[in-house]
Amino acid sequence: MGMKFVSAVSALALAGGLTLVGPAPARSASDDTAPVGGALLGRRGVVVDPAAKALPKTEASAFVVADADTGEVLAAKDAHGRFLPASTLKILTAVTLIPKLDKAKIIKPSAEACNVEGSAVGLTQHRIYRVHDLLRALMMVSGNDAAVALAEANGGLARTLADMNAEARRLQALDTVAKTPNGLDKPGQSSSAYDLALIARAGLANADFREYVGTKVANFPAPGGKHYEMANHNRLLGRYPGMIGVKNGWTTKALGSFVGAAKRGGHTIIVSIMRHEGSFWEEVKQLLDWGFASRGHVAAVGSLVQPVPEARPTKPVGGPPGAPPVARAATPAPAASGQNSPLLGTGALVAAAGLLGGGLWIAYGVRRRSRRRGRPLPPSP
Incomplete structure (x- = not known):
């Protein structure tokens, strides 16, 4: 679903097709990351495809309607607004x-x-x-x-x-x-x-x-x-x-x-x-x-994104006779369909090499960028 989702959202946004009610949250000049789940979920107002049937009214300050099977968020209001749970x-x-x-x-x-x-x-x-x-x-x-x-x-x-x-x-x-x-x-x-x-x-x-x-x-x-x-x-x-x-x-x-x-x-x-x-x-x-x-x-x-994948252990590979083994980074498991599109701002694999005891080792890690900026909790009633 990754690129398909991005294309659909981009097309709707360019055409003014998404109904956005309420102002977008302020963003700093250095904040180039999207909220978890997609940029539109950073909006504080309602976000929904206007082709959909009209949303029911609710007095809730925030809501999410999602398809649990595909992970698609069908509609939301202030999805990432922080509140007392x-x-x-x-x-x-x-x-x-x-x-x-x-x-x-x-x-x-x-x-x-x-x-x-x-x-x-x-x-x-x-x-x-x-x-x-x-x-x-x-x-x-x-x-x-x-x-x-x-x-x-x-x-x-x-x-x-x-x-x-x-x-x-x-x-x-x-x-x-x-x-x-x-x-x-x-x-x-x-x-x-x-x-x-x-x-x-x-x-x-x-x-x-x-x-x-x-x-x-x-x-x-x-x-x-x-x-x-x-x-x-x-x-x-x-x-x-x-x-x-x-x-x-x-x-x-x-x-x-x-x-x-x-x-x-x-x-x-x-x-x-x-x-x-x-x-x-x-x-x-x-x-x-x-x-x-x-x-x-x-x-x-x-x-709704997938959990952070667990790092797999390195796999030793053969080297010259008498030399320490070289560790090869295991290939990360592919992401589930629709959960890690470019819109979600997921991290990238980072490779580093160093000499340890005369042997060459390669390690990898996952760098995850912060996907949201916290907003203060609302005042107590």
């Missing part, structure tokens, strides 16, 4: 910790975990909780206490936050900074509608993640061998056709945020919204409907 940050917590923690591990939460403010599943200091139970509570009922307990199981808050921020960078969610594992407001914490869609897409590729965000009702352990029932906070589960999950959030400073994914006819649409002052459920339904009706029929305005 509230509990939608728990999507990153889950994506980070699911591969790291044994689901069957039994843990005893600390007093600190049990007494976290805000939404909670009601942990007590008993060794009765499996990681599996806590991940359910994290994504179903937005347990702030479960988030801290999971962080403790991962080696503590400091380590978990480092892991979360490293995972955000790996996914190229560069607007996202985690200061808590549960999304409770903290200075410096941020995400964007683009990043939330990107992180949710990564989560949906994991079967355990899909189970946690898609479970409507489940039992949760209580002391004395008892249990109680918890129900998913996502009001669209079971009410919107094909709804998969994912997560909602709200604080008085962040206001409402939500990431939802639904599947119909073998295709999945993701909608993310941030900073909504009221009830957003009906608006999300309409945005999902628009996404299903528009996918495959409109020009994309950007794309």
